Amino acid sequence: MSWSKVTALVLAGSIVSLSSCGFTPLYRHQSDLVGIFSHFAAIEVAPIESRLGQKLRNHLQDKLAPHGKPSEPLYRLIITINETRNDVVILKDATSTFAKITLRVKYKLKNLNRAQIVTTGTTLATTGFNITQSEYVNIQAEDGAKSRLAEQISVNIEKLLALFLKSAMNKD
Numbered sequence: 001m002s003w004s005k006v007t008a009l010v011l012a013g014s015i016v017s018l019s020s021c022g023f024t025p026l027y028r029h030q031s032d033l034v035g036i037f038s039h040f041a042a043i044e045v046a047p048i049e050s051r052l053g054q055k056l057r058n059h060l061q062d063k064l065a066p067h068g069k070p071s072e073p074l075y076r077l078i079i080t081i082n083e084t085r086n087d088v089v090i091l092k093d094a095t096s097t098f099a100k101i102t103l104r105v106k107y108k109l110k111n112l113n114r115a116q117i118v119t120t121g122t123t124l125a126t127t128g129f130n131i132t133q134s135e136y137v138n139i140q141a142e143d144g145a146k147s148r149l150a151e152q153i154s155v156n157i158e159k160l161l162a163l164f165l166k167s168a169m170n171k172d
Helices: 003-020 036-041 050-064 135-171
Strands: 043-045 075-090 096-111 116-130
Touching: 036 043, 036 050, 036 135, 043 050, 050 075, 050 135, 075 135, 096 135, 116 135
Parallel strands: 043 075
Antiparallel strands: 075 096, 096 116
């Protein structure tokens, strides 16, 4: 058997097994459900401290409500961030050539109608950057690393919220 035939058989088997186990895509549009996207559009992201928090908030707003802030939000997403930086490659002369930044984010989704927290969670992302002799290059590298972290954390939170909202919609 050729490699392409084996690949086609595996793909066909996967599709059949996924459809028979009750698998449904997370973002599937259903006419009888309000849908995850409408819940996303009703989430107001509270301001977050620091420049990194501002970047994270902007990424989240773009993902959750791409058509603009909700006029009458149903939920408020409250986020606290904890950033740590470690210089990990230390040379004999006590200088570092590599740094690792870890961003730990705690989030709470508050239902504004009931004034209660409906879900909480924590997500974590880590990245690194090289440290050079140029201070300008180091500042740019660290800023780029933080921007990557903000993007990754926003993706993580979007997925976690989607899973929560999907399970909440299935309970109703």
